[in-house]
Amino acid sequence: MDIAKKIIYFILVLMLIVSNSACYRQKDKLINTETDILVPVNAEIESSDIRNDVDTGVNNNENGSDKKVDTEESDNKVDKDTSAEENENKTDKDTSGEGNENKNDNDIDTQESEGKSDKNADTREREDISEKDIGTENSQNGSDKETVGKNDEIDQNTVVEKQGLVELIKLDNSFIIDIKYATEDNFAKKKIYSMPLCLINKNTAKKLIAANNEFKTLGYRIKVFDAYRPQSAQQVLWDSTEDKSYLANPKKGSKHNRGAAVDVTLVDEEGNELRMPSGYDEFSERAHLKFNKCEEELIKNRELLGEIMIKHGFKRISTEWWHFDDTDALKYPLLDIAFEEFLQ
Template sequence: MNEKGNLVRLLDLDDDFIIDLKYATADNFTGQKIYNSNDCYMDRHTAEILIRAKNIFAKDGYRVKVMDAYRPISAQEKFWQILPDDNFVARPPDMAKLKVFRPTHLNGLCVDVTLTDMTGKELEMPSAFDDFSEKASLLCQETSEQGRKNAAYMKAVMERVGFQAYKNEWWHFYDVSTEPTPFMNFQI
C-alpha cells in the first residue's frame, strides 16, 4: 500500500472511484500540468468516509469522480503565482508562522468530487469544475434546476458521512470529522 504520513492512495483502499485529477493535466484553470501524476492521495480517515459516501451513491446508481484531493504546498504556491486573487485561489501558508492547522487540500483533508452515472458520464451540476463565478456556489439560483438538485443530493450524502460543503464551490468538501494534521509538500 502506498502511504506517506497520514496520506494513503485512494485506489489502494477502494478501486471503484474514477480518478481524474484536473491538475495532473493541462485541463484546469491554469492551463498547465501542475501534478506529476494522477495518483490520488488523501488523509486515511478522509478516504474512509469518502468510501462510505461512495457506497451510498452506488446504492442510488452513481459513481464518484475525484478531481482533486491532497495537494502539495508547492502546487498551491504555483496556483498563487498564476492567479494571485484571494477570491479564487487560497494564499499559500507561511509555514514558519503557521501554528494551527485546518482541513485543506494541503493535508489531504479536502476532496473535490462530482457524480457520474454507472458508465462514467458526469451528472449535470450547477457549473463546470473550477468555475470562478457565482454559478459555482451552492446558493446560486441562476443555474439549472437539475444541476442544483444533483449538487444538493451530493452535498447531503457527503455531509451525512462527515464532510462539510464549501458554499462557494459545489464540488469542494472538507473532512470536519477528524483532527487536522500538518500541511505537507509530498510530491505526487
C-alpha cells in the same frame, strides 16, 4: 314190604351209580395221567408252535396292521414329506422368484441409487464448480468490494502509507480518478502535478468510501478531480491567478495540503458526469451554493452530492459546489510530500 324193597333197590342203584361215577372219575384221572406222561415233547413243541404260530399270526396280523398302518403312515409321511418338499421347493422357487424380483428390484434400486448418486455427485461437482467460480468471481470482485466496505480498517500490509497519506484507488477502485491538475484542463491552464496520483489522508479516505458506497446504491459513483495537494503546488496555483479569493494562501496552507479535502462530482453507471450548475474550477457565481438560476435538475444534482457528503463527515464551502473539507481536517498536518517521493 314192597316199599322197603323199593327203597333198598333205589339205594343200591344209587350206590351203583355213585360207584360207577367214582370209577369213571378214577379212570379219567388215570387216562389223563397217562396222556400227560405219553404226550411227546414234540406235541408240546407243536402245541407251542401252534400257540406261537397263532400268536405269531396274531402278532403278524397285528404287525401287519401296524405295518400297514406304518406303511400308510409312511406313505402319508412320504406324501407329506413330498408335499412338504414340493411346498418347500415351491416356496424356494417363490422365495427364489421373490428373491430374484427383490434382487432385480434391489439391482434397479441400486442402479437408480447409483444413478442418482452419480447425478447428485455430478450436480454437487457442478455446484461446487459453480460455487468455486462464483467464489473466484466474488473473490476477484470482492477484493474491491471488500475494500469499499471496510470503512473502519485499512490493511497496512497492502496499502502504502506515508505520513498518513494513502492512495485512494488502492483502497477502492470503484472511484473514477481524473486529477485535473496533472493536466492542462484546469483554471491555470497548465500542468501543476507531475503525475495523476490521488493521495488522501487515510481517515478522510474512510469517510469518502462510505459516501461512495451510499451513492452506489443510487446508481452513482464519485469522480475525484483533486485530493492531496503538495504545499509547493499550492504556491504555483497561487501565483497563477490574479483573483486570490478562490485560493488559500500557501503560507497558511489549504485543507488540500493536509490530504483532508477533495474536489468531486458524480457520474452515472455509464461514467457520465451528472450535470451541475457550473463546470469544475469555474470561478463564478454559478459555482456558488446559492446559485439557482438554472434548471431544477442541476440544483437537484448539486444538492444530492452535498447532502450525502455532509452525512458522511464532510462540510462545504459556499463558493465551490465541488469542494468538501473533512470535518477533522485541522487534526492533520500540512504536508509537502512530492508524488515521486510517495512512490519510492
